Amino acid sequence: MIGSFVQGYKKMKSPKGLTPRQREFLHLFGQGMYMKDIARDLKISVRTVAFHKYTIMQQFDIKSNAELVAFAIADQTRTTT
Numbered sequence: 001m002i003g004s005f006v007q008g009y010k011k012m013k014s015p016k017g018l019t020p021r022q023r024e025f026l027h028l029f030g031q032g033m034y035m036k037d038i039a040r041d042l043k044i045s046v047r048t049v050a051f052h053k054y055t056i057m058q059q060f061d062i063k064s065n066a067e068l069v070a071f072a073i074a075d076q077t078r079t080t081t
Contacts, residue, residue, distance in 0.1 A: 018056065018075070025052040030072025 018026065021042075028038045035053070039046045053068070062068050 022052050022056055023075070023079070025049060026056065026068075026072045026075055029053065030069055030076060032069075 024042060025038060028041060029035075033041070035049045036046050039049045042049070056062065056071075057068060060071060062071055
């Protein structure tokens with residue numbers, strides 16, 4: 001199911017950067033939070049959290065959770081400096 005959402009989203013013109021909600025997700029994910037805890041904190045479903053995760057991974061050609069964490073840390077550094 002999530003895969004079909006990502007495939008549909010890929011067909012749309014992808015934005016150059018992250019949305020504010022994607023940044024919120026990325027910040028929490030980069031802190032090592034589990035997807036269900038991120039969902040609770042952001043008051044969204046776990047499926048929506050998964051959608052954000054896989055959309056970011058697809059958009060930036062990220063292949064693993066470790067790469068996503070590194071990306072989150074790098075993004076946090078970029079936005080705070």
